[in-house]
Structure formats: C-alpha cells, structure tokens
Amino acid sequence: MTATPSAPFANPLSEEGRHVKAVDPCVMVIFGSTGDLTGRKLLPALYNLANDGELPARFACVGFARRDKSHEQFRSEMHSDIAKFSRTQPIDEEVWKTFASGLYYHRAEFDNDAGYESLRQFLDELDQRHGTAGNRLYYLSTPPRYFPLIIEKLSQHELIYPYGKGEARWSRIIIEKPFGQDLPSALALQNHINRYLSEEQIYRIDHYLGKETVQNLLNFRFTNPIFEALWNNRHIDHIQITVSEELGIGTRGHFFEEAGTLRDIVQNHMMQLLSLVAMEPPNNLKAASIRNEKVKVMEAIRPLTQEGLAEVVRGQYGPGFIGQQAVIGYREEQDVAADSNVETYVALELHIDNWRWAGVPFFLRAGKRMPKRTTEIAIIFRCAPDLMHQSDVPQAAANAIVIRIQPDEGISLKFNCKVPGLYTLLQPVKMDFLYGCFFNSTPPEAYERLLCDCIAGDNTLFASADEVMASWRLFTPLLDYWHTHTSPPFPNYAAGSWGPSDADNLIGRSGRHWRLV
Amino acid sequence: MSPLCLEKTTSPDKAVRASLFNLIAYQPHRYGHYALNEVLENITSKLPCRSICISMDPSARALKIESIIHTLQKDAYPITCEQINIVTAGADLAKVPFALMPHLLPDLPIYLLWGQSPLADQTILPALQKFATRLVFDADEEGGDWHEFSTRMLEHLQKSPLDIMDVNWALIGAWRDAFVRLFYNPQAIEQLSYSQKLSLIYSGAVAKRDATESIYLCCWLAAQLGWTFRSFSEKAEGFFLEYSHARGSVEVVIAPQAQQAGGETALLSVDITTGNQTHYHLKRHLQGSTATVHISRSDSCDLPFTLPLPTLWRNLTYMKELFHYTAGSHYRNMLYQLASLPR
Numbered sequence: 001m002t003a004t005p006s007a008p009f010a011n012p013l014s015e016e017g018r019h020v021k022a023v024d025p026c027v028m029v030i031f032g033s034t035g036d037l038t039g040r041k042l043l044p045a046l047y048n049l050a051n052d053g054e055l056p057a058r059f060a061c062v063g064f065a066r067r068d069k070s071h072e073q074f075r076s077e078m079h080s081d082i083a084k085f086s087r088t089q090p091i092d093e094e095v096w097k098t099f100a101s102g103l104y105y106h107r108a109e110f111d112n113d114a115g116y117e118s119l120r121q122f123l124d125e126l127d128q129r130h131g132t133a134g135n136r137l138y139y140l141s142t143p144p145r146y147f148p149l150i151i152e153k154l155s156q157h158e159l160i161y162p163y164g165k166g167e168a169r170w171s172r173i174i175i176e177k178p179f180g181q182d183l184p185s186a187l188a189l190q191n192h193i194n195r196y197l198s199e200e201q202i203y204r205i206d207h208y209l210g211k212e213t214v215q216n217l218l219n220f221r222f223t224n225p226i227f228e229a230l231w232n233n234r235h236i237d238h239i240q241i242t243v244s245e246e247l248g249i250g251t252r253g254h255f256f257e258e259a260g261t262l263r264d265i266v267q268n269h270m271m272q273l274l275s276l277v278a279m280e281p282p283n284n285l286k287a288a289s290i291r292n293e294k295v296k297v298m299e300a301i302r303p304l305t306q307e308g309l310a311e312v313v314r315g316q317y318g319p320g321f322i323g324q325q326a327v328i329g330y331r332e333e334q335d336v337a338a339d340s341n342v343e344t345y346v347a348l349e350l351h352i353d354n355w356r357w358a359g360v361p362f363f364l365r366a367g368k369r370m371p372k373r374t375t376e377i378a379i380i381f382r383c384a385p386d387l388m389h390q391s392d393v394p395q396a397a398a399n400a401i402v403i404r405i406q407p408d409e410g411i412s413l414k415f416n417c418k419v420p421g422l423y424t425l426l427q428p429v430k431m432d433f434l435y436g437c438f439f440n441s442t443p444p445e446a447y448e449r450l451l452c453d454c455i456a457g458d459n460t461l462f463a464s465a466d467e468v469m470a471s472w473r474l475f476t477p478l479l480d481y482w483h484t485h486t487s488p489p490f491p492n493y494a495a496g497s498w499g500p501s502d503a504d505n506l507i508g509r510s511g512r513h514w515r516l517v
Numbered sequence: 518m519s520p521l522c523l524e525k526t527t528s529p530d531k532a533v534r535a536s537l538f539n540l541i542a543y544q545p546h547r548y549g550h551y552a553l554n555e556v557l558e559n560i561t562s563k564l565p566c567r568s569i570c571i572s573m574d575p576s577a578r579a580l581k582i583e584s585i586i587h588t589l590q591k592d593a594y595p596i597t598c599e600q601i602n603i604v605t606a607g608a609d610l611a612k613v614p615f616a617l618m619p620h621l622l623p624d625l626p627i628y629l630l631w632g633q634s635p636l637a638d639q640t641i642l643p644a645l646q647k648f649a650t651r652l653v654f655d656a657d658e659e660g661g662d663w664h665e666f667s668t669r670m671l672e673h674l675q676k677s678p679l680d681i682m683d684v685n686w687a688l689i690g691a692w693r694d695a696f697v698r699l700f701y702n703p704q705a706i707e708q709l710s711y712s713q714k715l716s717l718i719y720s721g722a723v724a725k726r727d728a729t730e731s732i733y734l735c736c737w738l739a740a741q742l743g744w745t746f747r748s749f750s751e752k753a754e755g756f757f758l759e760y761s762h763a764r765g766s767v768e769v770v771i772a773p774q775a776q777q778a779g780g781e782t783a784l785l786s787v788d789i790t791t792g793n794q795t796h797y798h799l800k801r802h803l804q805g806s807t808a809t810v811h812i813s814r815s816d817s818c819d820l821p822f823t824l825p826l827p828t829l830w831r832n833l834t835y836m837k838e839l840f841h842y843t844a845g846s847h848y849r850n851m852l853y854q855l856a857s858l859p860r
Contacts, residue, residue: 011706012741013697015847020694023701053825057698057810094807098823131819437596438537438565439833 023456024170025058026135027126029119031110031150032142033063033074037176039081041207042139045447047082050099051092052444054452058131060102064119066109074105087445102130110146116157123159134169136160137454140176143255147175148192155196163198174203174454177268178259179463182479183472190465203454204463208269210446212435213409215461217276217377218290220403220411227401228281230381231356237398238361238510240378241273242517244370246322248495249344253335260342262314262475265366271298271471272463273405274362277377278352287460291467298470302351309481315345315500317369318491327369327495341487344368347503363507365514369495374517375405397428402515409443410434534597538625538840540568541617541649543641544632556653556684557630559830560839565589565598567622571613571641577606580616614644626650628840635681636669651680653687653839663725663732667855674849685729686848687838691826692734692784693847695799695808698824710742711764711792717771719783723755730784731771732756732858733851739767740850746857758858764792801826 014020028046030038049055063074079100083091106122108115127134138154140147151173154160160171173193180186193202208214221228230236243265249256256264275294282289304312318329330336330344345367352362381399400414412432419425435443453461492500498514507514542557561568568587581604589596601620605613621627629645631654646652674681700709717735721727735758739746744760744767751757755772774785786800798811808826812819827834 009703011697011701012743013693013700013706013738015693015842016845018690018694018697018842020697050823051825053694053698053807053827057822057824092807094802095823098807098809098821101820102822129820432533434533437533438535 023056023452024135025056025130025132026137026170026455027060027062027123027130027132028137028139028451028455029062029064029106029123030139030141031064031146032140033105034065034067035141037141038063039078040085041445041447042141042451043078044082044086045445045451047086047091047096047099048088048444048448049452051088051095052448054448055099056455058133060104060126060130060132062104062106062119062122062126064106064108066107068107069105071104075100075103078103110142110150110153113153113157116153116159120157120159136169136171137174138172139174144176144178144180144189147189151193151196160196160201163201170201170457172201172203172454172457173197174205174451176205177463178263179204179268179468180472181258181263183469183476186468186472190469199465200459202465203459204465204468205450206268206272206463207446207450208272208405209461209463210448210450211405212443213403213405214273214276215449216411217273217403222281231379233356233358233360235381236360237380237382238363238512239277240363240365240380240515241270241277241376242378242515243270243366243375244373244498244517245368246370246373248317248327248330248369249333249336251334253333256344257336257340257342261344261346261366261368262479266346266348266364267471267475268463270364270366271467271474273375273377274298274350274364275467277379278357278362280356285460287458290460291464295464295466295470297352297354298467298474300352300354300357301470301474302353303474304348304478306481308349309478310485311349311506312478313345313347313500313502313506314343314482314487315347315367315493315503316340316342316487316490317344317367317493317495320369320495320497322369322371322496329491329495330369331491341490343482343487345493345499345503347499347506349506361510361512363512363514365499365503367493367499370498371496372517373407376517377403377405378515378517379403380512380515396426400515408434409436533595535565536567536598536622536625537564538566538650539621539627540566540630541571541627541645542568542630542632543571545573556839559835560630561587561598561600562589563830564836565596567599567601567620567625569601569603569617569620571603571605571617573607574604575606577604580605580609580612582616610640613641621648626840628653631655634666634670635677635679636666636673646677646679649679651682651840653682653684655684662860663729663855663858664860667852667858671849671852671856674852680843682839682842682844683848684839685733686844686851687835687842688829689730689734689737689784690838690842691806691828691834692787693737695824695826696738699797699799699810706742708791708793708795709738709789711762712742712767712789713765713792713794714788714790715767715769716786716788717769717784718774718786719771720775720785721773721783723751723753723773727773727783728756728771732855734784734787735769735771736854737847737851740854741847746854749858799824 030042032038046055046061079091079096104126106119108119123136126132136159140150142150160173161167161169180189221231275297278297279293280296282293316330320327331338331340347363347365350362350364352360379401383398384396396416397414402412402414404410410433412430414428414430416426417429419427450461488502504514540560557568557570560566583602585600585602587598587600601617603613603616627649629649629652631642631652634654635642635652700706715735715738717731719728719731739760744762747759747761747766749756749758755770758769760767760769784801786798789797791797794815796813799808801808806825806827807823809821810824811821829835829838
C-alpha cells in the first residue's frame with residue numbers, strides 16, 4: 001500500500017457502516033519507554049487494542065531507552081503495569097501471549113548514532129519476522145528538549161521516510177504536549193521538524209481529544225438540532241469550562257516548575273474543549289474540515305489587552321485539606337523551589353469575535369489541589385424575561401446544559417418546574433444522562449483511540465500546527481506579561497478550596513458566579 | 518448540648534428508572550442451538566430497556582399480562598426498568614398487539630426479537646412492524662431449508678419496509694471482520710478471489726440447522742468474491758460445494774466436529790488455500806474472544822498471531838450487531854448465493 005492519500009482501496013469484503021479498520025502492519029517504537037507514561041497509559045492502551053482486535057494483525061512494539069534490560073524484563077514489567085493500569089481486568093493471557101511476542105526492548109542513548117543504526121537493523125529484522133512491511137510509528141515519550149534531536153537522528157539513519165514520492169512504506173511521529181514553551185519556541189520546533197517530516201506525518205497528541213465524552217461533544221452539537229439552534233449569543237449568557245484536579249503535582253516537580261498550569265492545561269486541553277464547543281459545523285467529518293473549523297474559532301478569539309492580561313487570575317496552592325487529609329502547599333512539594341512563583345491555578349475570561357459568539361464571555365478555570373476532580377463544560381443560558389411572574393415571585397433560574405467530561409461522564413439539562421400546590425413556586429430540576437448507567441460498558445481509554453487512529457493514518461483527533469500556533473499566539477503575551485510583572489503573593493489559595501478570591505471577582509464583575517461543580 | 522447531626526435512617530436504595538429502547542420478544546418455540554431466550558436474557562441483563570415478552574401457554578384460559586421491575590446494578594447507580602410478560606394460549610394471539618401497545622415507551626426505538634423467521638408469522642408481526650424499528654430473528658425456524666428460506670426472504674426484503682437482522686448473520690459478523698483485517702489490500706484480495714480450497718468446521722451434527730453459520734460465511738465469500746456456484750452435495754461427513762472463478766474452481770467442505778462450541782457461535786475454524794498456494798488457518802479459541810491465525814506458504818511460515826473474534830456478548834458487540842449494523846447489500850448478496858443451493 002502506498003503512503004500517499006490516493007483513492008482508497010475498495011475492499012469487496014468491507015461492508016458500509018461496519019467500522020472495521022483494516023490497518024497496515026507496523027512497528028511502534030516508544031522513545032523514553034522507561035518513563036511513567038509507557039507503563040501507565042501506552043502499553044495498557046496497546047494491550048486493550050489487541051484485546052479488542054483493533055491492532056493490526058501484524059504488529060510489533062519496541063521500547064527505546066537508556067536503561068539496560070532484556071526483552072523479557074521489559075515484557076515482565078509491562079505485564080505488571082498492564083495488570084495494574086489496564087481498564088479491562090484481568091489480563092487475558094492468550095491475548096497477552098501473542099501481544100508480548102511482538103514486544104521488544106532496545107537500549108540506546110538518544111544522541112548515539114550507533115544506537116539508531118542498530119535500531120534500524122533490528123526493525124528490519126522485525127519486518128521479516130512479523131511482516132510489518134517497513135511501516136514505522138515513533139512515539140516520543142521524552143522531555144520536549146529531546147524532540148529535535150531524536151527526529152534529526154531518525155532522519156539521518158533513514159528511519160523516517162519522505163511523505164508521498166512513491167514511497168510504499170510510511171513513517172509517523174507522535175509528539176506529546178507541550179509543543180514548545182511559547183510561540184517562538186513552538187515555531188522553532190515546527191520549523192525544525194518540517195525539515196524532516198511533512199505535516200501529515202506529525203501527530204501532536206492531546207489525550208483530551210481521545211476521550212469518549214469529548215468526541216460526544218461534536219455528536220451532541222451536530223446531531224441534535226434542538227440544541228444547535230440555541231448554541232449562539234441570542235440564547236447563551238456565558239460558558240464556563242472547568243478543569244479541576246484534586247491531586248497536587250506529585251513527583252512532577254521538575255516538569256511543573258518549567259510549565260505551570262497555563263502551559264500544562266490551559267494552552268492545550270482547555271483550548272481544545274473551547275474550540276469544540278465554539279466551532280462552526282464542519283462541511284464533513286474529514287480531519288481537514290474539522291481542524292479548519294477549530295482553527296477558525298481559535299483565530300477569532302480576541303487577543304488579551306494590557307488590561308485583560310492584568311485581569312487573568314493566577315494562583316498557587318498553600319497547605320490545606322483534601323477531604324480530611326492534610327496536604328502540603330506547592331512550595332513544600334518535592335523538586336519545587338521554596339520561593340517558586342509558578343502558578344497552579346489560572347482563571348480567565350475570553351471573548352470570541354464572530355457572529356455566533358459576540359458578547360458571550362467564556363470563563364475558563366484550571367487548578368490543582370481543588371476540592372474534587374472535575375472536567376466540565378457548562379453552557380449557561382439567558383434567563384427568561386420576568387413576565388410570567390410578577391412582584392413577589394423569584395425569577396426562574398437560568399437553564400444550563402452541563403457536559404461532564406470526567407468523572408461521571410454524561411450530560412445534564414437544568415430547567416424550571418412549578419412546585420405542585422396552590423401557589424406558583426419554581427424549582428430548578430435536572431435531567432441527567434450518565435454514560436456508565438445507560439451503556440453498562442467501559443469505553444476505550446483516550447490513548448487507545450488515539451493510537452488506533454494514528455496507526456490508521458487518521459489525524460482528526462490530533463492537534464494541527466495551526467491550532468497549536470493559534471493557541472500560542474493568544475497565550476504568549478500573557479506569559480511575557482507574567483514574566484515582567486510580579487505575581488500576587490503566593491500561595492493565595494488553600495488546597496481544598498476553589499481557588500483564589502480574585503477568581504470570584506473576575507466572574508463576579510459581570511454579575512455572574514462560578515458554578516459549584 | 519448534643520452535636521447537631523442528622524439521624525441515621527434506613528432508606529431504600531436510590532435507583533434511576535431508564536430505558537434505551539423497547540424490546541418485544543416473541544418465542545413460540547425453542548429452535549436450533551441458540552435459544553432466543555438466551556439472547557433476551559443477555560440483552561436485558563446488560564442494558565436498561567422496556568422488555569415485553571410474549572409466550573405461549575396452551576393451558577392459559579385468557580390473555581394474561583404481568584409486569585416485573587427489573588434492576589441493573591452498575592457501580593453506585595442502580596437502574597430499574599420494566600419487564601412485561603404476556604402469556605397467550607394461542608387462540609387470542611390476535612389480541613396481543615392491542616394488549617402490548619399501551620405499554621410501549623414513546624420516542625424510543627422498538628426492536629422485535631422474533632423466535633421465528635418473519636416469513637412465518639402473519640398474526641402479530643404485521644400489526645407491529647409498522648411501529649417497529651427493526652426485527653431481529655433466528656432463521657433456523659425454517660428447518661434448515663436454505664433454498665426455500667433465502668428465496669422467500671429475498672422476496673420479503675423487496676416488499677417489507679421493516680429493517681431486519683438475522684441472528685445467524687450477526688453471529689458471523691466477527692468472522693467477516695476477521696476476513697477484512699486479514700485480506701486488506703488488493704493483492705491479498707486477488708489471491709483470495711482465486712482460492713482453491715475452503716474448509717469450515719463447526720460444532721454440531723451434519724444438519725443444516727447446525728451448519729447455518731458456516732454456510733452463510735461460505736455464501737458471503739462466494740458472493741463478494743464473484744464465485745459461481747457449481748454443485749452441492751450432502752454426505753455423512755458433511756456438506757460439499759464447488760464454485761468456479763476465472764482461474765479454476767474452489768472446493769468447499771463444511772464439516773461438523775463433535776465438540777462443544779463453548780459459546781453461542783458454532784463455527785470453530787476456517788481453512789483457506791488461496792490462488793498463490795498460501796494457506797490460512799483461523800481457529801477460534803473456545804474460551805475468550807480471539808482466534809489464532811497460522812499463515813504458511815510452500816517455502817515459509819509466518820509466526821502465528823492472534824486475531825480478535827469477539828463473541829456477540831462481549832462488551833457492546835451485540836448492540837452493534839443486532840441493533841445498529843444493517844443487513845444490507847452483503848446480506849442480500851449472501852442470500853442470492855444461498856438461493857442457488859438445491860432444495
């Protein structure tokens with residue numbers, strides 16, 4: 001099969017409507033395979049794909065890292081991790097046996113040419129053994145500073161191939177976020193990568209896009225005209241997007257000190273959620289159409305003015321309580337400077353200047369060490385004009401559609417009802433749809449869907465270069481502003497609370513308030 | 518002063534009432550190796566639905582209706598739904614559609630789970646099919662006369678607007694997907710089209726009813742690959758067919774193996790020798806939802822690998838196969854091939 005996007009092969013055995021991805025055989029190489037992500041997410045995802053029949057019939061996976069270990073040791077470690085972290089339990093040993101027979105480990109340094117040369121020979125052997133046909137998928141599960149080096153080495157050692165140009169094999173790279181630290185570094189990284197790879201070969205992973213509930217967002221909007229008709233500034237008062245985490249930074253102190261919540265959550269995950277909520281209907285479900293609409297809406301976001309930059313709320317958690325458990329503050333965490341000014345909380349107000357959203361504020365907040373773990377999108381509608389009920393009867397509460405991304409995945413609709421009785425009293429009530437209750441099935445994990453799509457060559461659920469740059473164009477001025485202006489005194493919120501009081505003022509200025517999630 | 522606290526009280530478990538669809542099940546008899554009540558039980562134990570079960574009791578004096586509250590427990594959220602049983606002696610069968618109509622939940626799909634082919638019943642089905650979303654049936658009720666069944670079913674499909682799903686067709690869904698995964702490029706399809714031998718082993722006896730899944734798979738391949746039917750014979754060892762194509766002929770053997778299938782599907786293994794002498798052996802694991810694939814050529818062998826072969830009740834496979842996927846052009850093509858078999 002050629003790697004160019006020519007007319008797809010019409011398999012006479014393939015039925016319309018049956019979702020069987022007959023994917024090409026391939027080898028996946030995970031750089032940085034001794035890191036946390038491989039055992040917690042990537043290998044469990046691959047195992048579950050194998051279990052569900054979504055991996056190619058001919059597939060192999062190679063862990064690439066510095067530490068010395070044998071194939072068997074790597075397989076044993078992955079077996080333990082999968083037993084711990086897989087969404088399906090217990091491990092099906094028949095499936096594991098076949099899966100493990102295609103699992104290997106390659107010890108080498110990222111900057112060592114001999115390591116890449118021996119990798120190339122090893123992968124050629126695997127092609128013979130497993131029939132993987134020279135197709136390569138490289139997952140860069142490494143600190144971002146290694147991306148340029150690894151890609152350059154892969155190219156030098158002919159481990160990645162030019163896209164198109166009659167090449168029968170394909171090669172793709174998956175890059176974890178963050179993609180750069182700001183706009184200049186993101187552009188530099190992009191320019192470097194473009195010397196070796198075409199955009200079609202680059203898969204920028206944002207695992208939020210692989211979540212079942214995030215995908216349901218597009219289906220919810222565009223297959224239910226009843227809601228799409230209201231999805232505009234005539235009916236919506238404002239939108240709140242919340243990503244709150246109960247956990248602190250754990251052992252990620254090194255990483256978090258360089259990143260902060262803006263880079264870790266807001267610039268990528270939250271902007272993906274915002275773009276899916278705000279985008280126009282695509283012409284079709286092809287990757288290019290969906291991505292184009294997302295970029296359009298991101299480019300319509302009003303840049304933050306000097307005043308706007310100053311109004312963005314940043315916070316850092318201090319000691320407090322999560323449930324009944326006392327927890328330490330951010331500055332006491334491992335690998336965090338005692339005088340660190342890195343933010344663990346961000347809240348901001350954005351506006352989208354287009355016909356659909358003019359005048360509708362989008363309030364975003366993300367934070368660590370909050371009372372509970374929740375990711376949700378709340379669409380708050382305009383209140384009814386107070387015509388039905390005069391004088392002494394309270395106004396009806398605003399309707400709301402709440403899309404719960406995690407946990408308790410589902411959608412709820414809040415509306416008003418009359419309380420039974422002789423008097424007209426109103427009570428807000430909720431209609432609730434819970435995924436887990438209705439379908440009685442554990443949906444695939446985000447990484448399963450994303451890896452499956454990447455192997456199939458479908459980049460719909462991966463961030464495009466345009467999306468990434470649009471997001472960095474919006475937030476780089478904010479990062480520059482923070483760099484040149486003193487932060488508020490940190491810490492400024494207790495762990496276990498809903499963030500600094502400035503966040504309440506941010507939304508309170510317009511007479512609104514944060515939802516209790 | 519005592520601390521302010523609420524008295525601990527005992528309250529019934531909170532539950533949510535919900536339904537995804539209406540399911541009307543009708544089983545006048547028990548047929549074949551796959552009883553429809555197992556299908557019903559599997560569905561209602563996994564998904565909340567309003568189920569209405571129609572059964573026959575010759576001793577019943579009058580139509581009897583009773584309802585049962587059914588609870589599915591999923592983590593902290595128990596879901597309740599209703600099961601309504603309608604029992605009839607047969608004489609008042611015509612009343613059944615009227616009896617069940619008030620109990621259908623509006624705005625939700627209505628699936629008919631039928632214990633006989635739609636060609637048989639003329640009492641209840643015509644009254645229901647104008648409301649129904651889909652009819653799911655087990656064709657083995659026709660007594661295994663493939664020619665008769667397929668000919669009449671093709672006529673029925675032309676006339677009836679009701680969407681249908683044949684349970685035996687759903688049961689080989691995973692096998693059809695396995696073929697798509699294995700033969701995924703033009704070269705592989707070309708070699709498959711010029712196959713020389715095809716062997717399907719199933720669990721059961723040399724009986725048409727037991728071999729239905731296998732014959733469906735064979736006819737599907739023949740239809741999609743453009744094979745022309747030549748001959749059919751039934752012997753003590755099994756069923757023997759021959760098809761022809763541009764480069765020769767395909768000898769097909771469908772034979773039983775005295776072995777418990779270990780699941781609801783009877784097809785145990787498939788062997789194919791393709792046009793370029795590549796031999797594929799797919800063998801289903803009796804436990805679990807996988808098959809082992811061995812591919813060998815005259816001068817080499819591939820390492821065996823596992824291909825998923827999900828059973829109907831694995832995760833939400835049944836929901837896709839029975840309620841969402843359509844028995845479209847491939848099913849019709851298969852029926853045309855089936856109709857070419859002698860009576």
